[in-house]
Amino acid sequence: MVYGNKGLKKLNQDNKKTFNLKNFLKQYLFFLITLVLLGILFIFKFDAGLKATNVVIYSFKEMLLVLPPIFILIGLLDVWIPKETMIRLMGEGSGFKGILLAFLFGTVAAGPLYAAFPVAIVFMKKHVKFSNIIILMGAWGATKIPMLLFEMTALGFKFALLRLAINIPVIIIIAYVMGILIKKDEIETIYEKANKL
Secondary structure, eight states, X not given: XXXXXHHHHHHHHHHOOXXXXXXXXXXXXXXXXXXXXXXXXHHHOHHHHXXXXXXXXXXXXXXXXXHHHHHHHHHHHHHHSOHHHHHHHHSTTOTHHHHHHHHHHHHHOOSOGGGHHHHHHHHHHTTOOHHXXXXXXXXXXXXXXXXXXXXXXXXXXXXXHHHHXXXXXXXXXXXXXXXXXXXXXXXXXXXXXXXXX
């Protein structure tokens, strides 16, 4: 593509990003407050500040180990499964099949709940029904197989199955109530934002 002098000038102006302190503070306010509180903690209770820093470092390392495989799987999901297939399996008219698949994806998932958000974004790009995405998130947080196995060994088989039997209908009810309470245009805005990512 060939640009004239005016075109190059316009392109350079578009590419220059000016630093805006107000936007920076708005975007990183929580992080900056956390840093200040951590600094205050170091000043008054050095040991507690050191422990807090170690927890942050441990969490960051864990996140770095969990997220790359999740992103690879998301990329494969995005490329290998066509949008039409996802719409048919988990879209607006999917019914019980969509609910079942959302539970299946969430139950067999690995990793902490924050790893489910990128998966939810890909599902939104594939036009998966909103309530099925909420079910996926609920299942990811509450019905994962490793958690069930741990509960069975630590708290007993009966407790684990009872909790699972209560969680499944509650997750479905929450998903559908959210679908009713959140306005359609707000859901569309969420989907539009997901498509821009």
